[in-house]
Amino acid sequence: MSRRPVNPARRFADSASVPFTNSLHSKSRSSPFLSIGLVLVGALLLIGYSYSGSGGFGGDSNVVSKAEGDLSCTSEVLRAIPILKKAYADSTRKVLHVGPDTCSVVSKLLKEEDTEAWGVEPYEIEDADGNCKSLIRKGIVRVADIKFPLPYRARSFNLVLVSDALDYLSPKYLNRTLPELARVSADGLVIFAGYPGKQRAKVAELSKFGRPAKLRSSSWWIRYFVQTGLEENESAIKKFEQAANKRAYQPSCQVFHLSSYH
Ligand SMILES: *[C@@H]1O[C@H](CO)[C@@H](O)[C@H](O)[C@H]1NC(C)=O
Numbered sequence: 255m256s257r258r259p260v261n262p263a264r265r266f267a268d269s270a271s272v273p274f275t276n277s278l279h280s281k282s283r284s285s286p287f288l289s290i291g292l293v294l295v296g297a298l299l300l301i302g303y304s305y306s307g308s309g310g311f312g313g314d315s316n317v318v319s320k321a322e323g324d325l326s327c328t329s330e331v332l333r334a335i336p337i338l339k340k341a342y343a344d345s346t347r348k349v350l351h352v353g354p355d356t357c358s359v360v361s362k363l364l365k366e367e368d369t370e371a372w373g374v375e376p377y378e379i380e381d382a383d384g385n386c387k388s389l390i391r392k393g394i395v396r397v398a399d400i401k402f403p404l405p406y407r408a409r410s411f412n413l414v415l416v417s418d419a420l421d422y423l424s425p426k427y428l429n430r431t432l433p434e435l436a437r438v439s440a441d442g443l444v445i446f447a448g449y450p451g452k453q454r455a456k457v458a459e460l461s462k463f464g465r466p467a468k469l470r471s472s473s474w475w476i477r478y479f480v481q482t483g484l485e486e487n488e489s490a491i492k493k494f495e496q497a498a499n500k501r502a503y504q505p506s507c508q509v510f511h512l513s514s515y516h
């Protein structure tokens with residue numbers, strides 16, 4: 255899937271304004287041809303940007319999505335669903351997944367017994383399949399920038415699962431987004447984050463997520479949770495480990511179990 259952040263226009267406008275500002279301030283009496291030239295360059299950049307953004311250079315985006323599928327923590331969530339069902343039992347009645355390719359997770363969760371599922375896709379989906387389009391049409395999956403408050407009431411879901419999305423947020427936005435994720439959950443928040451070093455290909459390929467992924471160590475995350483006032487749920491950690499051992503399941507992403515706010 256090719257995707258870009260929900261609102262790339264603003265970012266482009268910021269970076270594009272730089273050459274114009276310079277030309278106005280330092281060369282206020284330069285020839286009109288220079289200004290026209292700059293405008294033309296700007297226009298070409300704009301056209302080029304919109305082409306690459308909308309997947310205009312076709313073929314490549316499929317290659318990227320293959321590699322991404324193999325490396326992403328969203329595909330790890332898919333593998334972890336049976337383990338999560340064991341660890342969280344009754345707390346998997348209403349589940350929200352937040353992250354790229356959320357349609358795949360929501361579809362799989364909806365096949366589970368006694369589980370209702372919703373999804374938030376943080377990036378625009380440009381080549382959604384019929385199934386995904388239908389989930390979006392029904393309002394089960396929403397496309398929303400997670401840097402802004404989530405469109406749900408407090409404790410709307412038993413469990414909130416997040417994959418990949420947080421790796422692309424700077425601490426400034428994490429400070430806003432993480433409490434939001436805890437707010438809409440009632441029985442827990444499970445975070446799937448990439449291991450530094452392990453998901454290196456992802457860093458190079460997925461800069462279109464707005465910024466390259468910043469894969470943080472588990473000690474970084476744990477320090478961050480403490481700072482933000484989020485607690486790890488020891489009982490959930492234990493149950494998840496037990497269920498994982500039984501099935502010889504080894505996650506290829508870091509998995510953190512946090513308690514919801516009370
Ligand atoms: C994020 O929040 C923590 C704890 O409230 C604070 O110490 C830190 O400075 C904040 N970071 C940013 C970048 O705002």
Ligand SMILES: *[C@@H]1O[C@H](CO)[C@@H](O)[C@H](O)[C@H]1NC(C)=O
Binds near residue numbers: 345441487489491493
């Ligand atoms: C901790 O996890 C268990 C599931 O193992 C869940 O039932 C419980 O509600 C969680 N506690 C908190 C405070 O989130």
